[in-house]
Amino acid sequence: MAELKFLGYLADKAGSRNQEVLLEKPKRLRDLLPSAFPENDIIILINQKVGNLDSLIQNEDAVVLMPMISGG
């Protein structure tokens, strides 16, 4: 299973804060997300390393998607 965690308004866009996905083969991150998911001003960490929407995700990956908040 790959774990996807969504922070901030991205959880609204994804429909939940946490998702688990069973992957038969590696898939691009964008293919695991709703079609209208924001592409700009977001942070993507895959196993704590910077990734992008085209990064390949496989089982056991921990993915965190966060908005670029700005600390007030």
Next chain:
Amino acid sequence: MNGYADQLLRVDLSNGKVTKEEISEELKRDFLGGRGFAVKLLWDEVKQVEPLSEKNKIVFSTGPLTGQPLPSAGKMVIASKSPLTGGYGDGNIGTMAAVHLKRAGYDVLVVEGKSQKPAYLLIENEKVTIVPAPELWGKNTFETEDILQGKHGKNSGTLTIGPGGEKQVRFATVMSQKGRAGGRPGMGAVMGSKNLKAIVVKGTGTISSADPNKVRELGKKGYDEIKAKESYDFWIRQGTMQALDFCNENGCLPTYNYREGVFEHSKKMDGSFLEKVKADRKGCPLCNMQCGNIIEDSAGLRSELDYENVGMLGPNIGMKDLRQVAFLNRMADEWGLDTISLGSSIGFLMEASEKGLIPEKVAWGDFEAAQKLIVDIGRGEGLGKLVFNGVRAASETIGKGSHRWAMQVKGLEISAYNCHACPGMALSFGTSPIGAHHKDAWIISWEIATDRFSYGKEKVEKLIELQRLRGGFFESATVCRLPWIEVGFGLQRYPEYMEAVTGTPCRMEDFYRLGDRIYNLMRAYWKREIPQFGRKWDYPPDRWFEEPQAQGKVKGVKLDREKYEQMLSWYYELRGWDENGIPKKETLEKTGLKDVSKELVARNG
């Protein structure tokens, strides 16, 4: 230039003299307003004075965009020589007082001298009165606001101090509208030292602009654009409280006096929890993305929360109940104490107690003890005396290495971001021109989105870009930066606003030049007022360099001192400052500060 009232109001509380001075075209062109005006006035007029003496002055300053029908334009800057740090101090505040000041016909109010007895200042357009107010002395900020609005009507703007400001707690703030606070580095204490309990402004004039129709049209488009942003609905639900989850996830939540970056009870106080208990929201004038979250606190009272006060009065002192945090926050607002410095001070005392450096027992997360400490600090009694002057002074008093975990830079307590694993943000705190505060540059998202562990020059360049815009333009215009930084409102709108308001062509590069001029002058101010000022003032506390975090995803990480030194040197190089962090002669001259250069050389050689 249009967009200004073109008058500065000066009130001398010592002799009751009121003067009105024209604001020059040069001042408007070179310093814009808000922070720019404030630092120029302090440079010219407040030299080598004791911050809490009657010779100090306090500046309430608006900018050309203040009060215009534009997004989040209800702000002013309050500035003075800081009694907490000894250097330049300021803070912005969203308040109807900003709008009314311009309507009354003034861009800036300068208060100097000292009233013999407690008083408040009443500004009704042309009429300015110093009103005796013995009955207000000792009242908290909420009571004071109610009394003054009862007397002068709700159609007014009010700035007040609480008992903390009266007592001159060095981190007392100025409050407005029961929850808005400004002036972290002791601006409330400066008012208190002048026996000035409050300022009430009632203005009925029109705020001018070069093209009012265009300004209205741009404003309407701006408000609509903000509401249409993808993250707008979420922002309205959580506001800055979304940062708690973000910081906990990324190991930068201030926890147990910044020892850790994650908090085991964070889910009981994050933005999602807040949504469940939120009763209302409130905000500043002219804003359509209000960030004040109202909840019912543990005493059943309405309390306004945002991320900073929850971070500092929650995880940082081990509190795990949001309603109790809200109660502490309300107490801080009533007493007129800065919630960030207060949370840091309480955290410092709790750690000192844990380490046996003070005899008193103050446990992490002890709600009763935290309440008592707030009262003691506000009164300058008991254990409160130890942190009355902030944590830097407290660590100098108790010694035994406590300066290593007195979480401050330049004497100002660090706002709610743990930087063991955020070197760019550590540099932001290190170089913030008022001491450790996040308003000038917040770079954590950018760090995490690129390479959070990098100490590269690109991070320093990004930091300076943010300082120019946030600390230079937005603080001087004077408008809130949150539409831009929080929901992605277009930065390119601001040159358009400036042109429509002032009637003068404006480009983004103009903001950068302005920001550099203001930064150089703030830096020169520190150097003039503190002759030994220099590089060693620009470091975060030893804790971040020496004690790695023990928990969370950045477990084991700490700052690298050598690499921080390199970043700091790059910062100085990019700013045109010498290796000791002092602006070079040619840098000052290039930014139109030739006289400043001469004075610095004359004083310091």
